[in-house]
Amino acid sequence: xxxxxxxxxxxxxxxxxxxxxxxxxxxxxxxxxxxxxxxxxxxxxxxxxxxxxxxxxxxxxxxxxxxxxxxxxxxxxxxxxxxxxxxxxxxxxxxxxxxxxxxxxxxxxxxxxxxxxxxxxxxxxxxxxxxxxxxxxxxxxxxxxxxxxxxxxxxxxxxxxxxxxxxxxxxxxxxxxxxxxxxxxxxxxxxxxxxxxxxxxxxxxxxxxxxxxxxx
Numbered sequence: 001x002x003x004x005x006x007x008x009x010x011x012x013x014x015x016x017x018x019x020x021x022x023x024x025x026x027x028x029x030x031x032x033x034x035x036x037x038x039x040x041x042x043x044x045x046x047x048x049x050x051x052x053x054x055x056x057x058x059x060x061x062x063x064x065x066x067x068x069x070x071x072x073x074x075x076x077x078x079x080x081x082x083x084x085x086x087x088x089x090x091x092x093x094x095x096x097x098x099x100x101x102x103x104x105x106x107x108x109x110x111x112x113x114x115x116x117x118x119x120x121x122x123x124x125x126x127x128x129x130x131x132x133x134x135x136x137x138x139x140x141x142x143x144x145x146x147x148x149x150x151x152x153x154x155x156x157x158x159x160x161x162x163x164x165x166x167x168x169x170x171x172x173x174x175x176x177x178x179x180x181x182x183x184x185x186x187x188x189x190x191x192x193x194x195x196x197x198x199x200x201x202x203x204x205x206x207x208x209x210x211x212x213x214x215x216x
Contacts, residue, residue, distance in 0.1 A: 001043070001044045002044070002112075002113055003044050003045070003046060003108065003109070003113060004044060004045050004046070004113050004114070004115075005045075005046045005047075005048065005074070005102070005106065005109045005113055005114045005115075006036070006045065006046070006047050006048075006114075006115060006117060007048055007049075007050050007097070007099070007102060007114065007115070007116045007117065008047065008048070008049050008050070008117050008118075009049075009050065009051060009052075009116075009117060009118040009119065009120070009123065010049060010051040010053065010058065010061050010062070010065065011051070011053065011061070012119040012120070012136045012137055012138065013026075013117060013118055013119045013134055013136075013137065014026055014029055014032075014065050014137075015029065015061070015064070015065055015137065016137050016138055016139055016140060017061060018139075023061060023064045023065070024139070024140040025064075025065065026137045028216065029065065031209060031214055031215070031216055033065070033066055033067070033069050034209075034214045034215075035208075035209060035212065035214055036069070037069045037072050038212050038214065040212060041212075042072075046074045046106075046109070047072070047073055047074060048073055048074040048075040048076065048077065048102075049062055049073060049075075049076045049077065050077040050078075050081065050097055050102070050116075051077070051078050051079070052078075052079055052082065052095040052097075052123070053078060053079060054078060054079045054080070054089075055078040055079070055080055057078075058076060058078040059076075062076055074106070075105070075106075079095070081101060082095050082096070082097070082098075083098075083101075094122065095123065096122070096123060096124075096125045096126055097116060097118065097123045097124065097126075098126045098127075099111070099114055099116060099126065099127045099130055100126070100127075102114065111127065111129075111130060114130055115130050115131065115132055116130055116131050116132070117132050117134065118131065118132075118133065118134070119133065119134045119135065119136040119137070120133075120136075121133055133190055133191075134192070135190075135192055
């Protein structure tokens with residue numbers, strides 16, 4: 001199998017990091033990282049991080065998000081890899097993640113092997129076809145009542161398991177195209193706004209991680 005590369009964003013995608021600097025991991029983040037670094041998956045998948053934050057802020061967040069898996073990342077990139085001017089670098093500015101920079105650094109990967117997981121469509125401006133967009137994670141969920149089903153958490157799970165299903169079985173585009181043929185979607189509608197697609201990915205992902213004996 002041709003090796004694939006997943007490029008992961010941090011804040012808003014894997015976790016929420018408010019101004020207090022305390023890190024709140026997205027629900028099921030440990031399931032997702034266990035999938036990414038499972039021995040069977042590592043046979044064909046490389047994982048790297050690319051954040052728009054400055055390097056000194058990225059390092060502790062990576063350690064928090066990935067724990068013992070941090071050393072297995074192919075690379076960790078930060079704001080200094082975005083080709084910004086000194087003025088843009090030091091202030092809040094629109095940033096893009098040009099995957100051509102990634103492919104230049106890692107020639108074994110190309111547009112056919114790489115996808116960017118990021119909550120911001122604008123970050124994927126240069127290669128939108130290589131982007132898997134997630135709903136932005138902006139705050140930790142409220143305490144969960146034991147008697148209530150955590151549907152919101154399952155929604156977060158679907159955003160992760162889409163990645164697993166993408167390679168282990170049929171690509172997400174097959175599901176999206178089949179469902180899109182049945183109904184009219186708004187222009188640029190995201191896959192996760194449709195309940196039927198979301199439910200299918202939830203079940204598909206549960207099957208994927210259970211097959212690998214990864215706890216939810």
